[in-house]
Amino acid sequence: MRAPVDQPTIDQPTIDRTTIDRIDAWWRAANYLSIGQIYLLANPLLREPLTRDHVKPRLLGHWGTTPGLNFLYAHLNRAIQQRKQSTVYIAGPGHGGPGMVANAWLDGTYSEVYPDIDRSEAGIGRLFRQFSFPGGIPSHASPDTPGSMHEGGELGYALSHAYGAAFDNPDLLVACVIGDGEAETGPLATAWHGNKFLNPRQDGVVLPILHLNGYKIANPTVLARIPEDELLALMRGYGHEPFLVSGGFDGEDPKAVHARFAAVLDEVLDRIAAIKAAAAAGDESRPNWPMIILRTPKGWTCPAEIDGKPVENTWRAHQVPLASARDTEAHLRVLDDWMRSYRPEELFDESGAPFPEVIALAPEGELRMSANPVANGGLRRDLSLPDFRQTAVEVDPAARGALQLESTAVLGHWLADVIRHNPADFRIFGPDETASNRLAPAIYEATAKQWNAEVVSVDENLAPTGRVMEVLSEHQCQGWLEGYLLSGRHGLFNTYEAFVHIVDSMFNQHAKWLEACRRIPWRQPIASLNYLLSSHVWRQDHNGFSHQDPGFLDVAVNKSAEIVRVYLPFDANTLLSTYDHCLRSVDYVNVVAAGKQPAPQWLTMDEAIEHCTRGVGVFPWAGSEVEGREPDVVLAAAGDVPTLEVLAAAAILRERLPTLAVRVVNVVDLMRLQSEDQHPHGLPDAEYDAIFTTDKPVIFAFHGYPALIHRLTYKRAGHDQLHVHGFQERGTTTTPFDMVMLNDLDRYRLAIAVLDRVPGLAAANPEFRQELEDARTRARDYTREHGEDIPEVADWRWPVRS
């Protein structure tokens, strides 16, 4: 056991005896209600003798972190009431779900959104029963919990979410509890540096509270087992002024800990107020924001020993300390004693409602942390979106493809306008790639990168306030954006396609959050999570194989069809139209992959809008169809490079096999390929068949791994005739055209596939087929010899024409 350590110098009491009693009463009530959720099916207030039948048959949940979460909630309540400080509570140790639910119930919010769970004995009974029970609520802080904007399942993102919520919320305090287990994760370990990206005037305040309870599931935690001087140095190294409170060990009276903690909390909030005042007066420099380290026993107030083994203050308190409460009489008695140790008779009146003194220190209305609209998406307003048609690229239908532009750079112009129109609730996040992805320079005509560390003379586009957030951590970008969206604002995350896999698991969690929210009417919709994946697999000119991976699309479509949208715009105008749609949507994840390199522009703005609205369509100008009859073959594409290669292949075939009826199809909205019953965007079978035919060969050139197209079209009539060319995990640092050749996605290979798949065609045209093979060999030899594409690649018929 660890003895209380030296306290910081704040030792003057700031609250009186009555306030301490009230904090303690809230804490006991929250603890009691937490344990009840884990253990009890009936007899919630122990008004009859506890029997085994009152105990749940499967004991699920996590007690260990809960008393600490409840302790902090009680203390924050007191301070909020006193200071009228709008506050959001992020529970990093979200496994302490029963605690968050208990506090929301004590707040009254829980009964407001779930009237059935009222403040009565019966309501408490239902509160207990539903926890981790079929048809009830999950064991972690989840969307079901009012005031929770942070899923407590996977660990690591609490502090990133906290910063995301604080950006552009100047009057908000985000109290972020970080467990010492979570603190070992990589994303959390770097999230501390968020304070270099926070403006003390324009943004809110993040108060990190590192809760050291010493143990994870089966191990001590690193930060609880390093010398205190190292721990304090670490926090100072992260740019914080740390305040340490330790207590509750060796039977210390909790009321003494309440007094110490309240004094530290008041000191910390006073310092924050001083920093905010200085910032309001114009000092935007980075302050040493205070933070708190709270060291308490794991499972504080649970039985010290069970069956002769220490439990409180050990890892044995992590989940359910009494796993066999139902099975032995002795354990049942331990549970009974434990629950009665909180003196429920002093906490709940005859009806089951908390006594007024118990909830006297709670704030009211939206000052309740469980009712703060920030945590429930309630701040969201629609963006004011400038007309993207004004940014359109002029495409001459008589010379499609002649104009070469960087599509993402065009999008950058429009996004700069979006920023101008929405100066306070739209941000762009990126891991040092916003310029590389070509949103710059346009974007920096409208805004800067927010940066609150040192600036030197050669720096460009850095400022204490700005709409672009850049740090070399995909985890931070995603986590900040999630926090920003969950608290009701808008944004996008631009990143290299391959490395979005770094946040696969974060995407999964966010998609699950959105999916769960569909069942929760009182939660406000939030803006969609928008990805812009650029520097994609086909154009990793500087980087090679390690940067070539289009597999995030596969990860994305595993999640609920109600949530996930995947778009592959192939030129600037389709990208503009797509992104306008994405920024208007709510409660989705929109995955958009688009190239940043100069590339041919194909559609006029009107055509692009029409095409994107349909999501999939035929390009009559590219094919060689005959009015009134089905084509001989369909050449389909999804993605910018595949579209270029398909259009080139179609041009070759038009020129050399003019009687072959080739239909060219393009898919922008990938989900259109699925059936109606699989995805809301799914094309009805009749429409799909009308486009792709039911029996003609379809040569499909795809941006990603081919299997995804097969997966999406699995239930379609013609799927046996579908032949997909895509990334085959073959890559290196080489020329763009060598890349498509390596993966059989090039125009020649596609044209050869048409010859081979249309019955009789190859046999009828052996010389032409050989000519295509020869052209391919020539191209490969040229690129290997000279290290460049043939210059005429800009002409997409090259080099067959010559």
Place this chain on the structure above:
Amino acid sequence: MRAPVDQPTIDQPTIDRTTIDRIDAWWRAANYLSIGQIYLLANPLLREPLTRDHVKPRLLGHWGTTPGLNFLYAHLNRAIQQRKQSTVYIAGPGHGGPGMVANAWLDGTYSEVYPDIDRSEAGIGRLFRQFSFPGGIPSHASPDTPGSMHEGGELGYALSHAYGAAFDNPDLLVACVIGDGEAETGPLATAWHGNKFLNPRQDGVVLPILHLNGYKIANPTVLARIPEDELLALMRGYGHEPFLVSGGFDGEDPKAVHARFAAVLDEVLDRIAAIKAAAAAGDESRPNWPMIILRTPKGWTCPAEIDGKPVENTWRAHQVPLASARDTEAHLRVLDDWMRSYRPEELFDESGAPFPEVIALAPEGELRMSANPVANGGLRRDLSLPDFRQTAVEVDPAARGALQLESTAVLGHWLADVIRHNPADFRIFGPDETASNRLAPAIYEATAKQWNAEVVSVDENLAPTGRVMEVLSEHQCQGWLEGYLLSGRHGLFNTYEAFVHIVDSMFNQHAKWLEACRRIPWRQPIASLNYLLSSHVWRQDHNGFSHQDPGFLDVAVNKSAEIVRVYLPFDANTLLSTYDHCLRSVDYVNVVAAGKQPAPQWLTMDEAIEHCTRGVGVFPWAGSEVEGREPDVVLAAAGDVPTLEVLAAAAILRERLPTLAVRVVNVVDLMRLQSEDQHPHGLPDAEYDAIFTTDKPVIFAFHGYPALIHRLTYKRAGHDQLHVHGFQERGTTTTPFDMVMLNDLDRYRLAIAVLDRVPGLAAANPEFRQELEDARTRARDYTREHGEDIPEVADWRWPVRS
């Protein structure tokens, strides 16, 4: 521009003038060779006037970090030669690939493994040409680079790899260069804590060298822009003693920086030697290992300005400072002047070989960092594997399924034996889940968890040396294991199935590394990367929806079929047989998913070995086939829970429709489902058809997302008749049986699917079909009401039998 900062107290020169000159000569030579790789196609030693035709048409690569990497390499060489210290060099900023190649060439190793790239002018010409050129080598430090055991593509894992290499290598020094860009990533930010898991006696030494060059692609770095006291506090908080060297700013003579750095390096190596001596004498406590912070200008020694804009010491030096060297005469002159500033005529003799003074300070043989066998897998010996049959579970073929055991716990017994047999080159890694995944308690009878932070009296199984590595960071577990494998040892990573997505991108990079190694004969094979995914989607009793995700299998199969293996053993004996196979294999990634909950045991050990050897097979004892004719329907399963449900469904059908010929198939090796031409494990079509038939309905119960089975069987004859039941992204905290019902994977739904898919069967048996629906409803009602599975669930025919 940043002025040189205060130096630490080490200011006594430790090297003489001649040594400084030699360090500088190596450094200039490496810098020259790096620039040559990026820019030149011909005229490598500038022995004729430089013309545009000598310059590559596409300039690719990264100069910015390279001079720093070369500087450190030169200094380490000097120290290694002096101290005969076996050293591996991890280049965190692996984008500096040309530097690593240049140093390996100067070492002589490059010419040894690539005789064509000899130490001649022509060899240098080929060295230059191949870089980032079609058919050549990638732009990053890669498997092609001798001495590199760390792919320099994705950032974040350098320090984790360094610790992995140091474990169980007591005489090794791992010099790990960490870029200040990479330092912003989450995985790197927590990797510093690796020093709490390193034993100073039994393990090697990691020397982190944080290289602050101040800039990323387009931004300054956080750690370069915080006050020095914060930076030093951060390093002290991480448990290090930091030594800072700053130099090269404002035109400072590099030789002065050489002198300062050499003195610091000597001091640091002396301290390390003292720590190692103390450890050898028995002091295994955690020391404050020294580390170095080196602050130099980005792109140091490149042109200070180009076109009037500052380049050296700005982000403009990140990639190719002179992107248009070929296009304008003025830029060509800048390149010419820049390259000649290294005085190549003093570095390379008439033949093109480096002058003896240039390479005089380099160590020889395996002391060359580029030739250290640790970096090339050369330490690997086969494991001594105990006979897993000794650990077999006794299954009575007359009462299959009667015995219930935790399969991973049985594996734990065998792994304990593996540890006993291999005390120095096998480790188990896990994010605080090794006990939760049930490898404990058996594993801790053989070993402990290695832990070098504080230990208190209630701790169990923690020790300064141990074979189990636990930290709550999947990134660390994976990174440590990768480093351990890449340096020639063996291990496995056990983790919760859902959260292995946290390391999706690391898996991708490792799989790409292995794929690239297939082309490189001089690299030694390394042990396979073995995953044990437990606490899987179907049994997340404590956690719910956030912990339910079987999608890693989809990520895995996107990578090269030559590398990836996926196994779904469904009981203890199949798990034992599978893992024995995995631990014998090399150069693969083996993904094994297996449950940890008590579950029925099905196969005898002999049957398990035979079944696992085949990878897929029919269970005659479970079906109701008639000798000599095809079955009416195939019930197939992959995974433990699906196998249970399929066997239960088959039992129901056997009992109630005895004339229906049901074949029961189980798939352990998922890759068997693919065609022979898609995967080396793929079943020949004839064998597949013999098992699955070509036209009978196949009801396939799958552990993961159903699309994966469709994907793998896409080219099979009967795939239109394949109906897959798997995880449909429906979950919460509920009972195990409710989980399978929610996802249509339960025995009743499978039996109903058989009725519905076998022509005429449902119509002929309407009452039975209704009975199945009713049983399903009963089960759901029971589980919702009582919060438990029906106790008789252990009998897999339940509750139809009653």
